[in-house]
Amino acid sequence: VCLLWEVAMIVLFGVFVRFGPEADAHWEEEKREMNLTSDIENDFYFRYPSFQDVHVMIFVGFGFLMMFLKRYGFGAVGFNFLVAAFGIQWALLMQGWFHSFKSGKILIGVENLINADFCVGSVCIAFGAILGKTSPIQILVMALFQVPLFAVNEYILLNLLHVKDAGGSMTIHTFGAYFGLTVTRILYRPNLEQSKDKQGSVYHSDLFAMIGTLYLWTYWPSFNSAISNHGDAQHRAAINTYCSLAACVLTTMAFSSMLQKKGKLDMVHIQNATLAGGVAVGTSAEMMLTPYGSLIVGSICGIVTTVGYVYFTPFLESRLHIQDTCGIHNLHAMPGLIGGIVGAITAAAATEDVYGKEGFIQAFDFTGQYRTRTPSVQGGFQAAGIMVSLLMAFAGGALVG
Amino acid sequence: VCLLWEVAMIVLFGVFVRFGPEADAHWEEEKREMNLTSDIENDFYFRYPSFQDVHVMIFVGFGFLMMFLKRYGFGAVGFNFLVAAFGIQWALLMQGWFHSFKSGKILIGVENLINADFCVGSVCIAFGAILGKTSPIQILVMALFQVPLFAVNEYILLNLLHVKDAGGSMTIHTFGAYFGLTVTRILYRPNLEQSKDKQGSVYHSDLFAMIGTLYLWTYWPSFNSAISNHGDAQHRAAINTYCSLAACVLTTMAFSSMLQKKGKLDMVHIQNATLAGGVAVGTSAEMMLTPYGSLIVGSICGIVTTVGYVYFTPFLESRLHIQDTCGIHNLHAMPGLIGGIVGAITAAAATEDVYGKEGFIQAFDFTGQYRTRTPSVQGGFQAAGIMVSLLMAFAGGALVG
Amino acid sequence: VCLLWEVAMIVLFGVFVRFGPEADAHWEEEKREMNLTSDIENDFYFRYPSFQDVHVMIFVGFGFLMMFLKRYGFGAVGFNFLVAAFGIQWALLMQGWFHSFKSGKILIGVENLINADFCVGSVCIAFGAILGKTSPIQILVMALFQVPLFAVNEYILLNLLHVKDAGGSMTIHTFGAYFGLTVTRILYRPNLEQSKDKQGSVYHSDLFAMIGTLYLWTYWPSFNSAISNHGDAQHRAAINTYCSLAACVLTTMAFSSMLQKKGKLDMVHIQNATLAGGVAVGTSAEMMLTPYGSLIVGSICGIVTTVGYVYFTPFLESRLHIQDTCGIHNLHAMPGLIGGIVGAITAAAATEDVYGKEGFIQAFDFTGQYRTRTPSVQGGFQAAGIMVSLLMAFAGGALVG
Numbered sequence A, B, C: 001v002c003l004l005w006e007v008a009m010i011v012l013f014g015v016f017v018r019f020g021p022e023a024d025a026h027w028e029e030e031k032r033e034m035n036l037t038s039d040i041e042n043d044f045y046f047r048y049p050s051f052q053d054v055h056v057m058i059f060v061g062f063g064f065l066m067m068f069l070k071r072y073g074f075g076a077v078g079f080n081f082l083v084a085a086f087g088i089q090w091a092l093l094m095q096g097w098f099h100s101f102k103s104g105k106i107l108i109g110v111e112n113l114i115n116a117d118f119c120v121g122s123v124c125i126a127f128g129a130i131l132g133k134t135s136p137i138q139i140l141v142m143a144l145f146q147v148p149l150f151a152v153n154e155y156i157l158l159n160l161l162h163v164k165d166a167g168g169s170m171t172i173h174t175f176g177a178y179f180g181l182t183v184t185r186i187l188y189r190p191n192l193e194q195s196k197d198k199q200g201s202v203y204h205s206d207l208f209a210m211i212g213t214l215y216l217w218t219y220w221p222s223f224n225s226a227i228s229n230h231g232d233a234q235h236r237a238a239i240n241t242y243c244s245l246a247a248c249v250l251t252t253m254a255f256s257s258m259l260q261k262k263g264k265l266d267m268v269h270i271q272n273a274t275l276a277g278g279v280a281v282g283t284s285a286e287m288m289l290t291p292y293g294s295l296i297v298g299s300i301c302g303i304v305t306t307v308g309y310v311y312f313t314p315f316l317e318s319r320l321h322i323q324d325t326c327g328i329h330n331l332h333a334m335p336g337l338i339g340g341i342v343g344a345i346t347a348a349a350a351t352e353d354v355y356g357k358e359g360f361i362q363a364f365d366f367t368g369q370y371r372t373r374t375p376s377v378q379g380g381f382q383a384a385g386i387m388v389s390l391l392m393a394f395a396g397g398a399l400v401g
Helices: A002-016 A027-034 A043-068 A073-099 A110-130 A136-160 A169-186 A190-199 A203-225 A232-259 A267-280 A291-320 A328-348 A357-364 A375-400 B002-016 B027-034 B043-068 B073-099 B110-130 B136-160 B169-186 B190-199 B203-225 B232-259 B267-280 B291-318 B328-348 B357-364 B375-400 C002-016 C027-034 C043-068 C073-099 C110-130 C136-160 C169-186 C190-199 C203-225 C232-259 C267-280 C291-318 C328-348 C357-364 C375-400
Strands: A017-019 A105-108 B017-019 B105-108 C017-019 C105-108
Touching (some): A002 A017, A002 A136, A002 C232, A027 C357, A043 A073, A043 A110, A043 A267, A043 B043, A043 C043, A043 C203, A073 A136, A110 A136, A110 C232, A203 A232, A203 A267, A203 B043, A203 B203, A203 C203, A232 A267, A232 A357, A232 B073, A267 A291, A267 A328, A267 B073, A291 B002, A328 A375, A357 B027, B002 B136, B043 B073, B073 B110, B105 B110, B110 B136, B110 B169, B110 B328, B169 B267, B169 B328, B169 B375, B203 B232, B203 C043, B232 B267, B232 B357, B232 C043, B267 B328, B291 C017, C002 C017, C002 C073, C017 C073, C073 C105, C073 C136, C110 C136, C110 C169, C110 C328, C136 C169, C169 C328, C203 C267, C232 C357, C267 C291, C267 C328, C328 C375
C-alpha cells in the first residue's frame, strides 16, 4: 500500500507541483518585479523559524504525547510518523489544488509546507481518538480521506466564507476532533474495556509523554502565528498564545487538584489540559484579543478541559459509546469550539478605533469584493464557519468510519 | 491559590497590559512614522527565534535537568511547569512596571516575553536548591516574592547603574542562586539526610536529565544573545557563548575523570558543569570578549564547577547547613559571579580602537546622561552591580525563607 | 589529554581567531561600506535559526540516535558530547585556515559555526561505526585527525574543483562514513560477537533513540539549507529536503514490513532508514531538483537503506570483517554516494531556461575564472568530487585506523 501510494504521489507531483516564485531560481527577476531590495524579504525568512517549530510539534510533539500508553509507545510514535509523512505529501497536493493552483501547476513555498503540517495535525488529532483500536492500514485509509475533506472544509471557510482562522481552531481542531470522534463511535468495540489494563500508563511512559506536552506547549505560539500576516499580526498572535497558555496551566493545576480525592495532580490533565489554551485562541490570536483577553480564554479552557477529563470522557464512553483514547474531545473538540466562538466575538467587536484604519482592513482582509463587509457580518460568517466545520466533520467521519 | 492568583492576573492585565507598537494593529502607521520600509524590520523577526529557544530552555531544559532524582521526576517537571507558567505572567507585570510603563499602560512585545522567561529562569534556579523539600504552594509563594525582587534588582542594575547584563550573569544567575541558597539555608532540615537514598539517580532518570542538559547547552547561545542590540551584538554574543560552552565541556570531562577514584566520568558533572560556560559569559558575551577570551572563561568555569560538585557541595551541607539539591552553587552562583567579574573587566578594558567609534558608543549605550562615562568607570559600575545583586539575594532570600 | 588540548586551542585561537566583520563592533562602519540599510541584513538573521537546528541535530540528534544500545546509553550520548565539543573548536581552526583566512587571521561568523558543526557531524558518523569498540581517548584521537582531513577534502571539492555541496552528501556523509568504515575494518575484533547480547536494544533505549531520529528528521531541511545562498536557494533546499524525507518514510515502512517474516516493522529501520532521504539530497537540494525529483530520490534511498540493514550489514560483518555498529554504511555511505551522483546529474542537466539567466550564474557561482564553465563540465567535476571524497576517506581511515 505504502509503495503504491508513494508511486502515485511521485506521478501527481510530477504533473502538478513546481516551486513557487520565492523558491524558484528565477527569484532574482521576481525580486526586481516586486521591487524588493533584499533577499531577506523572501517569505522564507518570515516563516521558516515558525515552520520548524510546527514541524517539531507534529512529529515529536504529537508522537510523544500519545506515548503515555504503556504498551503502545512504539505504535503511537511510529504510526504517527508514517501517517504524518504520507499526509504532508497528500496535503501539499490537495491544498495546492484549492489554494495555490496557477495555470495548471501548484506552486509551493514555505507557507504550503506549514499548511500541509497543519492539515496533518488534524489527522493526528483524529488518530488520537482511535489509537490502539485500528491497524496501520486503516489509519492510512482514514488519512487518505480526511486530507481532502480538510482541504474542502478549509476552502469553504477561508475562500468562500472569507473567514479568518490562522491558528486553526475551526479548520484543524474542531474539524479534526469531531471527525475522529465520529469515526471512533462507528468503530465502537464493546470488548475493548477488558483490555483496560493496557490503557494505563507507567512512570516512564508518562515522562516520555511530558516531552510531547512541553514541546507542544512551548512551540504553540509559533503554531498560531505561523501563517498570519507579516509584521504585527505574527507578533500579536505569538503574544496572545503565550498568555493564554500560561493562564491555562494555572487553572488546569487548580481544577486537577480540586477534582481528585486526595488533592494530588493527575498526570493526564497536566499532559493535556495545559495545552487547551493554545487551541482556544487559534482563531483570535492574530486579532486584537489583548493579553488579558487571552488570559481569560486560557483560564476558562483549562477548567473546561480538566472537567472534561474527569466527567465527560467516562460519560462519552459509557453512554454514547465513544471510546476516546487520548481524550481529544476535551483537548481539541471543546476548546476548538470555544476558539471558534471567541474568534467570532472578537471579529464582531472589532472597530477602526482599535485596529487603526489600515490595520482594520489588513487584519480582516476587507479588500476587493469584501471591501464593504462590516465586523458584525464578519462575526456572523465566523460563526457559520464553525457550523460548516462541524457538519463536514460529522458527515465525513460517518462516511470514512 | 492558583485560581485566585489567576483572577488577580486577569484583573491586573486588564488594567495595565496592552500590545506594544510593533504588535499592535496600528503597526502600519508606526512603520511610516519610524520610516521603516518593510515588515521584516519588526522586532519580532530579530528576536522570535531566540525567544523560542529560551522558552524551550526554561520549560523543557530546566524541567528535565531536575529530573535526575529517581523519585521526583514528575515533581520536578510538573512543579517547574506550574511555577514557570505563573511566573511569566507575574514577571510581565513586574518588569513592565519598571521597564515598559508608558502613560499608564505596560506595552509588551517579544522582548518582554524573553525578559519574563529570564526572570522565571532565576526562579527555576532557586527552585533547584529547595527541590524535594517544599510543597508546591511554598514554591509558588517563593515565586510570588522573588519575581518583584528580581525586577527591582534588574531596575537598579540596568537603569540606575546603567550596567550591561544581556545574558544575566548577575541579574539571573548570581541573584537567583544566592537567593535560593539563602532560602534553603533557612529551611534547613537535619533529618533530610536519612532519606538520602531518594536523592540518588537511576539510569533512566539520568538519561532524561541529559535531554535537559543538551537542550540547555545547544540553546544557550540564544539565551545570551536574545536581548542584545540588533546586528553585530547578537551575532557576537552567540559566537562567544558557543566557544565558551565548547571549552567548558572539555575541562569538565578532564576534571570529572581526574577527581574520581577510578577515572570514570560522573554523570552529575556532565549534566551540570558543562553548562557553566554559558553562565560565565552572560554579561560579557555581547562585548568584544573575543573567541579565545571565551575559551579561557569557559575552561576555567568547567574546572571551578566540577571541583565545586566534588568538594564544595558536601562542605556546604555539613558545615554551613545549606542543602543544595541540584548543586546550584556550583552551576549558577560561582559561574555567575565569575561572569559578573569577567563582564566588569571586559567593560573596563574596552577601547575605541577595538570597538570603533560608533560601535563603542552603541555597545555600552554611552548616550544622553552617560555620554561622558569612560570604560573604567563602566567597569566599576559593573562590579557594583554584582554587589547589589548579592545584597538583594541575601536580604530577599532571608525574608522569603 | 582534554586539558592539554584545551590549552592548545586557547593558544591557537588567541593567535588566529577574530570576529568576522558582521560580528565585530565595527559593523556600523561595515554596514555603511556595504550600503546596507538595516541590521536585519546581517548574515546572522539569514542563518541563525538554521544554525540552532543543526546544533540540536549534532548534539541531541546524533547523541540520542546512538542510544539504542541497551548498555551504552551514557557512553553514546556522553562521548558524542565530548567529541563534538572538542571537534567544533578544532574545526573552526582547520576550516578557518582553508576558507576564512584573511591577513593572518581567521574571521568567524555564524556560517563558520555551522560549518564547524557540519565537520563534527562527519566525525559523529564515523563514531557510529566504531561505537562500543573504542576508548574515549581513541575516539578523540580519531577526531583530531579526521577534522583536518575533512577540511582538506572540503577545500579540494569546494575551492579547487568548484563543486556545490551545501548539504554535504559528499563532504560530510560519503567522506565520514567510508572513513569510519575503514577505521572499524582495521580495528576488527573477532571476539566482539560473543558480547552480541549487549548490542541489542530494549524498549526504553529504543524510545530514546526515537527522540534522536525525530529531531534529525524534522530539522534536516535546516541542515541542507543552512549554508546555501540567501533567498531562493535556502528556500528551495528546505522544500526539496522536506519532500525527500517524507517519501523516504513511506518506502522504508513498506520494505521494512515486506522483509520481515511476520510483516512487523523493525525499529532499527524506522530509526535510521527514514533519515536517508535527507542524506540523499544533500548536494542537489539547493538546485532545481523539483519536488517530484526529491520524492523519487527519497523513495529510492528509503528502499536502499532498508535493504542494506537486512542484507548488507550481516554481509559486511561476516565476509569483509567490517563491524558497523550503527549501520552507517546503510544510512550515510550509500545514500551519500547516491546524493553525490544525483547532484552531478542535476548539475549536468541545468539549463538557463530552468534557472533563468541570473539564477543560473548564481546557483553554480559561474563567475570569475568559472565564467565559462558549462553544466555538463560542472557535472563532471561533481562526479570527480565523489571520487576525491572516497579516496580521502579510504586513505585517511587506513592511516588513522
